[in-house]
Amino acid sequence: MTSTDHLQRYDRAQTYPWNYEHAPEYPPIVDVPDVPGEWSFCGLKVLSPLGIPAGPLLNGRWVLYYGALGFDVLTYKTVRSSSRECYPLPNLVPVNIDQIHGSEHSVAATDNMRGSWAVSFGMPSAEPDVWRRDIEWTRKRLPSEQVLSVSVVGTVQPGWSIEQLADDYALCARWAVESGADCIETNFSCPNVSTCDGQLYQQPESAAVVTERVRAAIGDTPYIIKIGHVTTEAQARDLLESVAPHIDAVAMTNSVAARVTTTDGTELFDGQPRGICGQSTLEASLAQVVLFRCVIDQLNKSISIIGVGGASTADDVRRYLNNGVVAIHMATAPMLDPLTGVKIRHEFAGGLLKGLR
Ligand SMILES: Cc1cc2nc3c(=O)[nH]c(=O)nc-3n(C[C@H](O)[C@H](O)[C@H](O)COP(=O)(O)O)c2cc1C
Numbered sequence: 001m002t003s004t005d006h007l008q009r010y011d012r013a014q015t016y017p018w019n020y021e022h023a024p025e026y027p028p029i030v031d032v033p034d035v036p037g038e039w040s041f042c043g044l045k046v047l048s049p050l051g052i053p054a055g056p057l058l059n060g061r062w063v064l065y066y067g068a069l070g071f072d073v074l075t076y077k078t079v080r081s082s083s084r085e086c087y088p089l090p091n092l093v094p095v096n097i098d099q100i101h102g103s104e105h106s107v108a109a110t111d112n113m114r115g116s117w118a119v120s121f122g123m124p125s126a127e128p129d130v131w132r133r134d135i136e137w138t139r140k141r142l143p144s145e146q147v148l149s150v151s152v153v154g155t156v157q158p159g160w161s162i163e164q165l166a167d168d169y170a171l172c173a174r175w176a177v178e179s180g181a182d183c184i185e186t187n188f189s190c191p192n193v194s195t196c197d198g199q200l201y202q203q204p205e206s207a208a209v210v211t212e213r214v215r216a217a218i219g220d221t222p223y224i225i226k227i228g229h230v231t232t233e234a235q236a237r238d239l240l241e242s243v244a245p246h247i248d249a250v251a252m253t254n255s256v257a258a259r260v261t262t263t264d265g266t267e268l269f270d271g272q273p274r275g276i277c278g279q280s281t282l283e284a285s286l287a288q289v290v291l292f293r294c295v296i297d298q299l300n301k302s303i304s305i306i307g308v309g310g311a312s313t314a315d316d317v318r319r320y321l322n323n324g325v326v327a328i329h330m331a332t333a334p335m336l337d338p339l340t341g342v343k344i345r346h347e348f349a350g351g352l353l354k355g356l357r
Pocket residue numbers: 053054055056077078119121123151187226253254255277278279281308309310311329330331332333
């Protein structure tokens with residue numbers, strides 16, 4: 001299991017459409033060990049707490065690929081109510097930082113991938129007809145015990161009210177459910193889109209409007225909100241109180257925002273911040289999970305937490321579980337090493353989960 005060279009992965013030197021078209025044709029045949037224990041995800045029975053968040057799964061073929069590689073909750077990359085192009089290359093720029101906390105003025109780009117990168121896609125989307133058909137195609141082929149979650153985002157138009165934006169989120173969510181999505185995730189965080197839809201997690205009243213409309217559109221379908229970096233108890237409390245009546249779970253942390261500079265000091269991305277994802281976000285994401293677990297318990301709400309950010313090993317997964325998450329979703333690590341999930345499961349099969357509190 002040491003060489004993973006034969007396994008296909010996202011090619012960051014190529015464009016987003018290229019990677020969309022060059023999705024793996026067939027899932028790999030890999031021995032995937034069982035994970036001991038009983039697991040559930042927003043009320044759905046699953047075989048492990050391992051999943052892929054919105055990002056690496058550009059279409060159904062990518063979903064089936066990672067579904068065969070040890071991940072049981074597969075999140076379809078964020079889709080919209082109309083098509084949108086991806087930002088130009090580079091979309092993924094490796095950065096040189098051990099742990100990021102959010103107060104850094106900037107982080108340095110590097111040629112050497114050390115586990116973290118700046119992510120700059122701008123949430124592209126295929127036409128709704130295309131993604132709706134693809135979700136239907138995917139759900140039919142995905143094993144029944146695996147969960148297909150679909151991430152959606154509203155696309156704000158000039159002059160729109162929050163109600164109009166909420167309706168746009170709800171439309172996408174309804175379409176996704178009609179196509180067979182088992183869960184809906186609304187992306188409330190994307191630091192590289194400088195419009196109001198990008199930062200709903202920082203606007204509790206608007207977040208309440210959107211979650212209410214989405215809930216009305218999807219009935220009992222499990223509903224997750226994906227949020228960005230939150231560090232204060234007051235912010236966590238305000239957000240949770242606003243959305244609690246409508247959601248089942250909160251997924252965090254989307255990324256930690258920072259500007260990116262080259263070694264000669266030139267600012268990339270026109271000096272605009274980008275989301276930093278990967279290993280360097282592990283401690284900040286875990287701290288946010290601890291904060292939210294505490295606030296959810298204080299408020300006595302039944303909201304699950306999905307741990308996202310920086311996980312790459314069985315030990316990282318165990319740390320997230322010890323802090324009360326129901327699932328751990330990984331993007332960067334399995335994009336770099338498609339056998340990440342299989343390796344973690346081997347460790348769990350060997351007894352690492354016994355370390356759980
Ligand atoms: C290539 C890539 C694309 C992403 N696209 C999305 C997206 O469309 N929607 C979203 O909510 N998050 C997106 N993200 C963020 C991930 O869902 C996740 O929150 C982040 O990568 C942190 O996890 P990681 O440290 O395991 O990579 C993307 C991340 C990556 C690496």
